[in-house]
Amino acid sequence: xxxxxxxxxxxxxxxxxxxxxxxxxxxxxxxxxxxxxxxxxxxxxxxxxxxxxxxxxxxxxxxxxxxxxxxxxxxxxxxxxxxxxxxxxxxxxxxxxxxxxxxxxxxxxxxxxxxxxxxxxxxxxxxxxxxxxxxxxxxxxxxxxxxxxxxxxxxxxxxxxxxxxxxxxxxxxxxxxxxxxxxxxxxxxxxxxxxxxxxxxxxxxxxxxxxxxxxxxxxxxxxxxxxxxxxxxxxxxxxxxxxxxxxxxxxxxxxxxxxxxxxxxxxxxxxxxxxxxxxxxxxxxxxxxxxxxxxxxxxxxxxxxxxxxxxxxxxxxxxxxxxxxxxxxxxxxxxxxxxxxxxxxxxxxxxxxxxxxxxxxxxxxxxxxxxxxxxxxxxxxxxxxxxxxxxxxxxxxxxxxxxxxxxxxxxxxxxxxxxxxxxxxxxxxxxxxxxxxxxxxxxxxxxxxxxxxxxxxxxxxxxxxxxxxxxxxxxxxxxxxxxxxxxxxxxxxxxxxxxxx
Numbered sequence: 064x065x066x067x068x069x070x071x072x073x074x075x076x077x078x079x080x081x082x083x084x085x086x087x088x089x090x091x092x093x094x095x096x097x098x099x100x101x102x103x104x105x106x107x108x109x110x111x112x113x114x115x116x117x118x119x120x121x122x123x124x125x126x127x128x129x130x131x132x133x134x135x136x137x138x139x140x141x142x143x144x145x146x147x148x149x150x151x152x153x154x155x156x157x158x159x160x161x162x163x164x165x166x167x168x169x170x171x172x173x174x175x176x177x178x179x180x181x182x183x184x185x186x187x188x189x190x191x192x193x194x195x196x197x198x199x200x201x202x203x204x205x206x207x208x209x210x211x212x213x214x215x216x217x218x219x220x221x222x223x224x225x226x227x228x229x230x231x232x233x234x235x236x237x238x239x240x241x242x243x244x245x246x247x248x249x250x251x252x253x254x255x256x257x258x259x260x261x262x263x264x265x266x267x268x269x270x271x272x273x274x275x276x277x278x279x280x281x282x283x284x285x286x287x288x289x290x291x292x293x294x295x296x297x298x299x300x301x302x303x304x305x306x307x308x309x310x311x312x313x314x315x316x317x318x319x320x321x322x323x324x325x326x327x328x329x330x331x332x333x334x335x336x337x338x339x340x341x342x343x344x345x346x347x348x349x350x351x352x353x354x355x356x357x358x359x360x361x362x363x364x365x366x367x368x369x370x371x372x373x374x375x376x377x378x379x380x381x382x383x384x385x386x387x388x389x390x391x392x393x394x395x396x397x398x399x400x401x402x403x404x405x406x407x408x409x410x411x412x413x414x415x416x417x418x419x420x421x422x423x424x425x426x427x428x429x430x431x432x433x434x435x436x437x438x439x440x441x442x443x444x445x446x447x448x449x450x451x452x453x454x455x456x457x458x459x460x461x462x463x464x465x466x467x468x469x470x471x472x473x474x475x476x477x478x479x480x481x482x483x484x485x486x487x488x489x490x491x492x493x494x495x496x497x498x499x500x501x502x503x504x505x506x507x508x509x510x511x512x513x514x515x516x517x518x519x520x521x522x523x524x525x526x527x528x529x530x531x532x533x534x535x536x537x538x539x540x541x542x543x544x545x546x547x548x549x550x551x552x553x554x555x556x557x558x559x560x561x562x563x564x
Contacts, residue, residue: 064300064301064304064305064306064307064308064402065093065094065306065307065308066092066093066094066292066307066308066309066310066394066397067092067093067094067095067096067127067129067307067308067309067310068085068091068092068094068095068096068309068310068311068314068390069095069096069097069098069290069309069310069311070084070085070095070096070097070311070314071097071098071101071311072097072101072102072106072120074311074314074383074386075383076363076372076380076383076384076387077380078362078363078364083363084120084121084122085387085390086121086122086123086126087121088358088359088362088363088387089357089358089359089387089391091387091390091391091393091394091395092390092394093127093307094126094127094128094129094163094307094309095122095126095127095128095129096128096129096130096131096309097116097128097129097130097161098130098131098133099130099131099132099133099152099155100131100133102159107155107159110159111158111159114160115159115160116128116159116160116161117160118160127162127163128160128161128162128163129161129162129163129164129309130155130156130159130161130163130164130165131164131165131168131289132147132152132164132165132166132167132168143169143170143197143200147167148167148207149166149167149204149207149208149211150207150211152164152166152167152208153208153211153212153217153220153222156217156220156222157216157217157220161220162219162220162221163220163221163222163223164220164221164222164223165222165223165224165225165250165252165289166204166205166208166209166222166223166224166225167204167208168201168204168205168225168227168250168252169197169198169200169201169204169227170189170197170227170252170253171189171194171197171198171201171227171228171229171233171237171253172189172194172227172228172229172253172257173189173190173191173194173229174188174189175187175188175189176188176189191229194229194233197227198227198228198233198237201225201227201237202237202240202241202244205224205225205240205241205244205246206244208222208224209222209224209244209245209246221248222246222248223246223248223249223250223285223287224241224244224246224248224249224250225249225250225251225252225253225289226238226241226249226250226251226252226269227252227253228253228265231264231265231268234251234265234268234269235268235269235271235272238269238272238273239272239276242273242276242284246284247282247283247284247285248284248285248287249269249273249284249285249286249287250286250287250288250289251265251266251269251286251287251288251289252289252290253265254266254288254289254290254291255289255290255291257291259293259295259296262291262293262296263296263299266288266296266299266300266303266305267299267303269286270286270303270305273286285306285307286305286306286307287305287306287307287308287309288300288305288307288308288309289308289309290309290310291308291310292308292309292310292312293312295539297401301401301402313386313389313390313393314386314387314389314390315386316335316386316389317382317383317385317386317388317389318382318385318386320337320339320516321337321338321339321340321376322335322336322337322338322385322389322516323335323336323337323338323352323373323374323385323388323389324336324388324389324392324393325352325353325355325392325523326392326393326395326396326399326400327532327534328532329532329533329534330407330410330532330533330534330535331396331399331400331405331410332396332400332407332535332536333392333393333396333400334519334523334536335516335519336352336516336519336520336523336524337516337517337519337520338350338352338374338375338376338385339376340376340483340484340485340486340488340489340517340520341374341375341376341486342375342376342377342485342486343366343368343370343375343376343377343378343381344377345485345486346375346485346486346487347368348368348370349369349370349371349374350370350374350375350486350524351486351489351490351493351524351527351528352374352524352527353523353524353527354527355371355373355374355388357388357391357392358391359373359384359387359388359391360373360374360388363384363387366380366381371384372384372385373385373387373388407535407536407537408547408551410508410533410535411508411510411535411548411551411552412551412554412555414507414508414533415508415551415552415555416555416556417507417508418459418505418506418507418508419458419459419506419507419508419509419510420458420459420460420461420503420506420508420509420510421449421452421453421458421459421460421461421509421510421512421548422460422461422462422463422469422509422510422511422512422513422522423445423446423449423462423463423511423512423513423538424462424463424513424515424518425437425441425446425462425463425464425465425470425518426441426442426443426445426446427480427482428441428442428443429441429442429478429479430442432478433477433478434475434476434477434478435475435476436472436473436474436475436476437450437460437461437462437470437471437472437474437476438450438451438460438472440476440478441462445512445542445545446462448542448545449512449545450472452545452548452549452552453472454472456552456553456556458552459471459472459503460472461499463496463513463518463521463522464476464479464481465481465482465483465488465492466479466481467479467495468492468493468495468496468499468525469495469496469499469500469522469525471499471503483517483518483521489520489521489524492521492525493521493524493525493528496521496522496525496526496529497525497528497529500525500526500529500531501529506531506533507533508533508534508535509526509531509533509534509535510534510535510537510548511523511534511535511536511537511538512537512538512544512545512548513536513538514538514539519536522534523536
């Protein structure tokens with residue numbers, strides 16, 4: 064499954080006064096995607112004069128470069144009747160030297176689409192009648208594009224037809240129609256900003272339709288997912304043998320939520336730190352993040368205070384450097400762990416019979432008592448259930464506290480009111496956590512049950528300082544993953560209870 068990094072012309076950093084794109088520093092992708100939405104007439108002319116998209120952006124010749132039609136931009140989403148015609152789009156792909164393109168697709172998903180600009184909110188409503196009209200436009204556009212492809216001029220182009228719809232039956236019908244036309248490259252579109260449950264169902268419906276066609280006709284059909292790569296969908300895409308996908312999620316996470324990713328070599332997990340805590344305007348030193356020798360942190364250089372650009376939250380140079388750093392670590396995890404079928408549950412099974420510490424984060428709500436042990440003081444079903452599970456399997460339990468650092472299950476603490484607001488709050492607690500980790504060593508495994516990025520950052524920074532990297536982070540779906548931990552531990556303690564496996 065190939066990953067296409069969806070970049071824009073603005074995705075660069077400056078090194079020695081010169082713009083540098085990611086591929087000029089390291090290769091953290093299998094291909095590139097440049098949406099037509101980011102190429103205006105001026106840039107299109109400049110690219111043509113320079114000899115094509117690869118020469119303009121200094122992209123290695125062997126890297127496949129893809130373009131979509133920009134169908135999710137507001138103007139094209141709203142004014143489908145004025146949409147670019149197939150010949151013009153194919154000529155655009157041909158002139159600019161793209162390897163892969165898609166036909167002029169039309170979003171058919173029902174619902175309200177909103178855009179806010181200069182304080183004014185525009186709303187586009189696609190009802191059932193409009194969705195059906197757009198559906199037919201999409202099929203007709205694909206048919207016109209396919210007829211043009213048979214004329215030889217575009218023989219070096221690979222064109223994907225985009226499957227669009229609003230429910231399972233419409234997506235399946237769209238796939239069938241496009242296969243009848245003659246396409247053997249399909250892209251599933253219209254999923255950006257859609258709920259994950261919707262995306263999951265539409266992908267499964269289209270893939271099932273395509274696999275039935277392959278068995279009947281004995282022909283291979285390649286499937287690409289456009290613009291949707293939520294981590295929760297990746298296992299499904301891998302299991303369904305999707306050929307490729309594109310996204311810029313891991314890059315954009317750098318400034319949208321201040322994410323700094325780190326591939327833990329010990330557990331083969333991708334851990335997300337919250338570097339908004341280390342804003343360069345307030346935090347004037349090197350954050351206690353794990354040391355990183357990735358090509359970005361090694362070659363991009365440091366800010367005026369001598370700190371690697373990617374390690375603090377702030378200006379565009381910091382944000383984009385961190386975005387490149389994130390892509391590198393995502394791609395490393397993707398190739399070395401995810402595609403090879405590795406997951407955190409294998410590690411829990413491997414070390415679960417040893418000395419295991421189960422950790423979760425505290426909550427603001429406390430019971431009306433002056434002091435107590437963690438499961439007594441915190442008013443949290445999550446904390447109580449984890450404590451009970453740890454006790455039943457004879458594992459230790461602890462809570463990450465904004466005041467006390469790390470509180471073990473047998474410690475009595477006083478009621479308090481504190482939160483983590485900055486890197487300085489983390490600094491005050493690091494040595495406390497490190498000392499408590501070492502006091503109870505040796506641990507075989509620490510299971511961190513949390514989705515709160517501030518507390519994940521606090522504990523993981525402390526564990527790196529303590530030189531203990533065998534920490535597995537779980538917690539997606541909250542109680543669903545808690546049940547999964549219970550089943551794994553049960554399997555390790557009683558192999559005869561096969562119904563729980």
